[in-house]
Amino acid sequence: MAPERRHTPLAPSCATPHACPRPVRLHALSRARYFADLPPAAIETIDARMRVRGYAEDTPIHRVGAAATHLYVLAEGKVKLIRPTLEGDDVLIDVLTPGDLFGSAAALGHATYPDTAHTLTVACALSISARDFRAVLVEYPQVALAVLDDVTQRLEQAHTTVRRLASGTVEHRVASTLLALADKAGEPRGEEILLQLPLTRPDLAAMTGTTTESVSRTLSRLRRAGVIATGRRWISITDRGRLAELARH
Amino acid sequence: MAPERRHTPLAPSCATPHACPRPVRLHALSRARYFADLPPAAIETIDARMRVRGYAEDTPIHRVGAAATHLYVLAEGKVKLIRPTLEGDDVLIDVLTPGDLFGSAAALGHATYPDTAHTLTVACALSISARDFRAVLVEYPQVALAVLDDVTQRLEQAHTTVRRLASGTVEHRVASTLLALADKAGEPRGEEILLQLPLTRPDLAAMTGTTTESVSRTLSRLRRAGVIATGRRWISITDRGRLAELARH
DNA sequence: CGTTCGTTTGACGGATATCAATGATTGTGG
DNA sequence: CCACAATCATTGATATCCGTCAAACGAACG
Numbered sequence: 001m002a003p004e005r006r007h008t009p010l011a012p013s014c015a016t017p018h019a020c021p022r023p024v025r026l027h028a029l030s031r032a033r034y035f036a037d038l039p040p041a042a043i044e045t046i047d048a049r050m051r052v053r054g055y056a057e058d059t060p061i062h063r064v065g066a067a068a069t070h071l072y073v074l075a076e077g078k079v080k081l082i083r084p085t086l087e088g089d090d091v092l093i094d095v096l097t098p099g100d101l102f103g104s105a106a107a108l109g110h111a112t113y114p115d116t117a118h119t120l121t122v123a124c125a126l127s128i129s130a131r132d133f134r135a136v137l138v139e140y141p142q143v144a145l146a147v148l149d150d151v152t153q154r155l156e157q158a159h160t161t162v163r164r165l166a167s168g169t170v171e172h173r174v175a176s177t178l179l180a181l182a183d184k185a186g187e188p189r190g191e192e193i194l195l196q197l198p199l200t201r202p203d204l205a206a207m208t209g210t211t212t213e214s215v216s217r218t219l220s221r222l223r224r225a226g227v228i229a230t231g232r233r234w235i236s237i238t239d240r241g242r243l244a245e246l247a248r249h
Numbered sequence: 250m251a252p253e254r255r256h257t258p259l260a261p262s263c264a265t266p267h268a269c270p271r272p273v274r275l276h277a278l279s280r281a282r283y284f285a286d287l288p289p290a291a292i293e294t295i296d297a298r299m300r301v302r303g304y305a306e307d308t309p310i311h312r313v314g315a316a317a318t319h320l321y322v323l324a325e326g327k328v329k330l331i332r333p334t335l336e337g338d339d340v341l342i343d344v345l346t347p348g349d350l351f352g353s354a355a356a357l358g359h360a361t362y363p364d365t366a367h368t369l370t371v372a373c374a375l376s377i378s379a380r381d382f383r384a385v386l387v388e389y390p391q392v393a394l395a396v397l398d399d400v401t402q403r404l405e406q407a408h409t410t411v412r413r414l415a416s417g418t419v420e421h422r423v424a425s426t427l428l429a430l431a432d433k434a435g436e437p438r439g440e441e442i443l444l445q446l447p448l449t450r451p452d453l454a455a456m457t458g459t460t461t462e463s464v465s466r467t468l469s470r471l472r473r474a475g476v477i478a479t480g481r482r483w484i485s486i487t488d489r490g491r492l493a494e495l496a497r498h
Numbered sequence: 499c500g501t502t503c504g505t506t507t508g509a510c511g512g513a514t515a516t517c518a519a520t521g522a523t524t525g526t527g528g
Numbered sequence: 529c530c531a532c533a534a535t536c537a538t539t540g541a542t543a544t545c546c547g548t549c550a551a552a553c554g555a556a557c558g
Binding site (some may be wrong): 200201202212213216217220221230231232233 | 535536537538553
């Protein structure tokens with residue numbers, strides 16, 4: 001079935017944690033969609049108010065229930081947003097990629113974070129206090145508009161997720177979740193699209209509202225159908241068209 | 250079981266459609282959280298850029314796929330946001346109450362609306378073109394912050410909905426959906442909380458990701474347990490504590 | 499009074515959660 | 529370099545929840 005068997009095709013998380021030198025910071029800032037259109041001087045000003053920190057793989061950046069003091073902009077790596085249910089199991093709300101804003105509860109005067117941000121890979125995030133953030137928004141209205149655009153887009157995305165979860169069979173949900181992930185964090189590898197995420201079966205189950213076993217069974221079926229290739233903590237999409245077909249019908 | 254049987258306890262939608270006189274408009278504007286803190290002069294300025302329209306019950310305000318030209322602020326009534334799945338059935342994404350912003354795709358440069366806004370009751374909405382809206386945001390940074398707060402809050406809400414849909418049985422989802430609705434549109438009626446919404450079983454099914462029949466069965470069970478009282482297009486919560494119990498456990 | 503729409507209930511089969519065990523991959527320490 | 533432990537993934541068997549089909553019922557409206 002699968003042309004060949006590979007081991008961990010994911011690019012190694014070789015970036016050194018806890019090291020984000022100033023050029024990297026500035027680059028990250030200018031790449032973040034909020035600041036892309038600002039003059040370099042303004043970016044420097046904003047940079048002065050932000051702090052940078054690197055995080056190792058599988059590390060919490062902020063935890064649910066903790067005091068919400070800072071906002072974050074993801075500069076490098078992938079981060080998952082998880083929200084605990086009252087029964088103890090977590091739901092994977094969203095996967096963040098560089099440029100995404102998170103921890104925005106802080107800007108709202110919320111006392112605590114409603115969810116936990118957890119690194120999937122080695123990551124680097126910029127943080128800014130809620131007060132400073134609001135000051136920047138007032139000072140640069142175009143930034144406020146850009147942030148608003150981003151959050152609105154995320155809201156759309158969340159609504160799409162709601163639609164996804166509310167409809168269809170496990171196979172539908174898994175297929176369309178894989179497509180969404182491919183769009184967000186997929187990397188073309190010749191014919192296939194490799195999901196550059198160390199996602200486990202429990203992670204996928206938490207995203208699709210099902211169980212580890214059902215996800216495994218579904219992926220096995222898709223693998224036998226030649227639509228995807230999977231391994232330990234990685235998934236590659238070999239037939240995007242057919243996958244979209246399965247998600248839709 | 251139920252102490253007494255009532256017919257349509259919902260307050261009649263007696264407001265005259267298509268009539269939103271200027272004082273009502275100004276009141277609505279100042280009540281909308283975006284403009285609450287602005288001086289009256291600023292509110293008048295903004296009002297000048299907005300148009301008002303009344304809508305009859307069960308009427309679309311904007312349809313999915315239509316050109317996204319305007320944003321709306323709900324001034325009166327209740328509106329549901331629905332998004333069609335590719336299979337034809339709709340998913341009820343959110344229920345809007347006065348003060349809520351919707352149609353915000355227009356502000357993002359999206360060509361078309363990603364969802365349909367449909368009135369549940371007689372309603373009144375203010376509309377403003379995307380261009381004018383952005384102008385207002387630049388002119389009044391505090392408004393931009395307020396709007397950002399609102400959208401962020403809605404994002405949180407959407408994430409909560411995702412969590413709800415991704416976990417538990419139909420009974421869990423129905424119970425927690427009822428609680429969310431009670432918080433948003435509930436009206437205390439002595440001991441009980443009446444949901445001031447003409448929600449049908451299909452509507453609830455579209456919110457909880459299940460079928461009309463399953464919703465009906467679940468509600469019947471809850472009714473027999475004395476937790477709620479139901480009728481044609483209305484639901485009342487008689488034992489909020491127990492309902493929360495069912496949603497949690 | 500009859501029609502219509504919303505709701506309820508029953509029966510049945512299939513999808514899926516659950517329980518349980520096995521297999522595969524990675525990393526660790528000898 | 530190998531063996532072991534730990535983690536992740538897979539597969540099977542079974543019970544059950546829930547979606548589907550079908551029919552009857554009740555309230556609202558003209």
